[in-house]
Amino acid sequence: MIRVHVRRKSFGATDVLKDVNFALQDGECLAILGKSGVGKSTLLRLVADIDQDFTGQIERPEKMAFVFQEPTLLPWRSAIDNLLIVHPDLDQRGAKVMLARVGLADKADHFPGQLSLGQQRRLALARAFAGRPELLILDEPFVSLDEKTAKEMLALTRGLLKEISPTTLFVTHEREEAELLADRTMELVGSPATVAPNVVRPNFIREEAQ
Numbered sequence: 001m002i003r004v005h006v007r008r009k010s011f012g013a014t015d016v017l018k019d020v021n022f023a024l025q026d027g028e029c030l031a032i033l034g035k036s037g038v039g040k041s042t043l044l045r046l047v048a049d050i051d052q053d054f055t056g057q058i059e060r061p062e063k064m065a066f067v068f069q070e071p072t073l074l075p076w077r078s079a080i081d082n083l084l085i086v087h088p089d090l091d092q093r094g095a096k097v098m099l100a101r102v103g104l105a106d107k108a109d110h111f112p113g114q115l116s117l118g119q120q121r122r123l124a125l126a127r128a129f130a131g132r133p134e135l136l137i138l139d140e141p142f143v144s145l146d147e148k149t150a151k152e153m154l155a156l157t158r159g160l161l162k163e164i165s166p167t168t169l170f171v172t173h174e175r176e177e178a179e180l181l182a183d184r185t186m187e188l189v190g191s192p193a194t195v196a197p198n199v200v201r202p203n204f205i206r207e208e209a210q
């Protein structure tokens, strides 16, 4: 399971997050909603241990995968190599199965620059799931896609979540997406941002009395 206690996160003199507390059971998916600039990506970076500069405490499993807001693929490596480099245990066959799973069976030898944004996002998703992570962090994985592609990717992600069942944090602007994919939804509001009251119910760690 993961337990998140962010008492305070600031950039310079500006507090961005304050008392963001929640816990997730193994295999649970939590959607995080909130306006642009509220601090969603900042929170994900803390949870992923990419940023350690905050006050609080986070317990997380070690096996983690992060799908960033912008696909972070290696442009000079083919689609299949983008999987194999991150997952040395994976063989060609396993990588091809994963590519096929996200609809990229015929793109194994294409470079990221030869893929559409939707295809790049599928590849980033395949790369994340290929390691069978215990904790999966998705930062707006379907943003800037047309509606049909976004829906397809959502259905794909749902299937993979069901099969691999990582504990998942899923940031989105779309409440509908949140409700389709996640078990629970949490909204960040205010400045500094905190969890909107009464949105996350089970497992919510109460704010400690000041």
Ligand SMILES: Nc1ncnc2c1ncn2[C@@H]1O[C@H](COP(=O)(O)OP(=O)(O)OP(=O)(O)O)[C@@H](O)[C@H]1O
Pocket: 011, 016, 034, 035, 036, 037, 038, 039, 040, 041, 042, 043, 069
């Ligand atoms: N490295 C940084 N240095 C200074 N300020 C930062 C830094 N990273 C983020 N911020 C600020 O922290 C706030 C939260 O940013 P963050 O990227 O977490 O927002 P977000 O909720 O993910 O927004 P969006 O939905 O647009 O992706 C913003 O005001 C942003 O300007």
Ligand SMILES: [Mg+2]
Pocket: 040, 041, 042, 069, 139
């Ligand atoms: Mg963001």
